[in-house]
Amino acid sequence: MRLALAQLNPVVGDLRGNAERILAAARSASAEGATLLLTPELSLWGYPPRDLLLQPARLALQSAVLDGLVEQLDGLCSLLVGVALPCDDDRAPGLYNGIALVDQGGWRGVARKQLLPSYDVFDERRYFRPGDGPCLLTLEEGERLGLTICEDLWVEDALQRERLAGPDPIAALVEAKPDLLINLAASPFDPSKPALRRQLAGQAARRLNCPVVYLNQVGGNDELVFDGSSLVVAPDGSTLLELPACREAVQVWDSSGPQQATAPLSQTPCREELLLRALVLGVRDYAGKCGFQRALLGLSGGIDSALVAVIAAAALGPENISALLMPSPWSSSGSINDATALANRLNIKTHTLPIQGLMQGFDTSLTPALGQQPQGVTAENLQSRIRGTLLMAVANQQGQLLLTTGNKSELAVGYCTLYGDMNGGLAVIGDLYKTSVFALCDWIDSPEARNCREDLGLPQQGELVGEAIRRKPPSAELRPDQKDSDSLPDYSELDPLLKGLIQERTTPQALVAAGHDIPLVERVQRLLQRAEFKRRQAAPLLKVSPQAFGSGWRLPIAAGGLCSAGPD
Incomplete structure (x- = not known):
């Protein structure tokens, strides 16, 4: 038959x-x-x-x-x-x-x-x-x-x-x-x-x-x-x-x-091509089935927003993607130039909205209540929330789907800001660890990706993400000379621990037996649990792993009894 x-x-x-x-x-x-x-x-x-x-x-x-x-x-x-x-x-x-x-x-x-x-x-x-x-x-x-x-x-x-x-x-x-x-x-x-x-x-x-x-x-x-x-x-x-x-x-x-x-x-197709095609399909269908034709994202010059921009351009067409560059006093000229160069390679529209004046306005307004200007993490989070508010305002006004650009490693340990960089309707790479983001971007810029890029309507020749972005030490640039490594272990150490705790449900003792330090395991486990309240309020993400944060992750917010990583 x-x-x-x-x-x-x-x-x-x-x-x-x-x-x-x-x-x-x-x-x-x-x-x-x-x-x-x-x-x-x-x-x-x-x-x-x-x-x-x-x-x-x-x-x-x-x-x-x-x-x-x-x-x-x-x-x-x-x-x-x-x-x-x-x-x-x-x-x-x-x-x-x-x-x-x-x-x-x-x-x-x-x-x-x-x-x-x-x-x-x-x-x-x-x-x-x-x-x-x-x-x-x-x-x-x-x-x-x-x-x-x-x-x-x-x-x-x-x-x-x-x-x-x-x-x-x-x-x-x-x-x-x-x-x-x-x-x-x-x-x-x-x-x-x-x-x-x-x-x-x-x-x-x-x-x-x-x-x-x-x-x-x-x-x-x-x-x-x-x-x-x-x-x-x-x-x-x-x-x-x-x-x-x-x-x-x-x-x-x-x-x-x-x-x-x-x-x-x-x-x-290789693993990276399957990932890219799945993410492109996920963005295209989420937007289309929810009634969106256009999307917006914040472009920082970092690798996460660069990857989201590539995926969005392939999913909806570069003519339907726009990005905001929102430099603060701590943003490096390199990051601004890298973001602009990426947008030019992808042929997506950008607008630059400096936030220094808004930061000063918040400092002035909050000083009477705080007795001083906002300091430390409070000041850093204000920058993220200012950017998130600008992005939401533009997306609302122009009827765009706002795409968040955070990765799974950040979402796991809470290295993200509620009502700030977490704002949006879809977390495109929220199920990709940071090391996976680097690997996927390296493949996208490799000769092996040219046929796939052509098939997805992306420029076939030359780099898309760009070596300057791919080799840049990760940083949110929320204070002078800040690096992610100031607050987190190196991602090459962090991601295997997260994968063990999240996907494999490995015990802390087993992670220590595999060669990880007890203080580091306990710290990462503690960060993972403490960030649950943030994940509960996060935008839906595209599931591309055996265990994603979403409907298949059902942990309580208020919970105690963290397991020790040391001997029983």
Whole structure:
């Protein structure tokens, strides 16, 4: 049979619009002779729909939209659509995460997700019940299709860090001997995911001795970015077909054809390219789906704002990006020149708004209440808050999305200012450690990035970020000759500790055993906990790691009992 893989970018909650996207893909696939179109997990809703699933009116609309699809399928292929299937009783939760077969004769539920993730960003048990058995669909032509949904494929202890308790949907299909296994997914991006999904699909193919089609959603939905990277693997686990990362695609595959690649497969992008493409996609979709066409950022001459400017220009076009340069008395001429040169390379508009007069005004106004002019951290934070206020005012007046430019290392230890540099609607690189920012900028300026830069509409020749910015010691320039290293450990020391504490949940004792100093571990752990109140008020960030600050990070603000890094 000729299957079409529709790697779609839905808008969450837009059932009618998503149905139109599915129908357009069906028309394209039918023109190429496809008889069945596959769409991602919950493709009619967009993933994750969250509490939209609790709205009765929207659930009623789903049935009407599916009926409408049936009416418009005349002469087109059949569809497998990701839907929320109602349960047949009044108990909660009252839905299954399911798949509907839609053809000219009507629609019906044919599969229910069995493993429901409720870790990290997922909360499916809030809305769904688990399915209770293997899902096998036999088509009129006789093909026997095993159907699984996303997590149902993640059942290999040897390949994944943790496996959900529950049934093994792949093992349950072994005796049925399907001709093909289909996994419809909405799996968020991180750089390690594409290779891991390929391994999981390959292992399932070997266990069932049949090809496996893995179809993933693409696009940005709030903090989550879905990279697509859909594929078909042969019974021996080798890759037969792969769809591009971070873009929509409809690809037809003939299951009766040769069970080996008939053309050279594209080279998998390197980690840095995947990161850049995912971040660009995340900004583009967050802006577009929230109704913004233009964006604003503060440009300091530092590496963080430079990277955000590159990503924004690629996502929305340089003509839709503007930046404010807001020098204080402590800003170096080099930083101002570096910011201006970067803007010229990217061809984005800038305005310079010096803040010295505003700083003096705040000093004058606050002196009576303080008994002196603001000092120390208070004075430094005022500079950040003045800049944040200017940025918010311009963004409000001009209808722009304000992009914050802080990185994950700063957000982790609280090296950021509430109502200052944290102001904005989206934290573009809030899930990139500072060392990752440097690595990504080095790659962007390397010859290896030229094809990707051209594809993203960025200048292909020469540096973009620039060596002056990439080699500059990090500094917020909030006082004379300030460096980040005055307040923080070197990022090459800090980031491994943060990754251990945040992502790996490593104990302080284990970090010390790995060679880190006890005082440093305890200090970083203390900073991480104390900054929780700031993160709770931060702009949403684009998740590009296994553990980001956001909906998957659920620590209390008021908490005690820090673990000692010393011996028990």
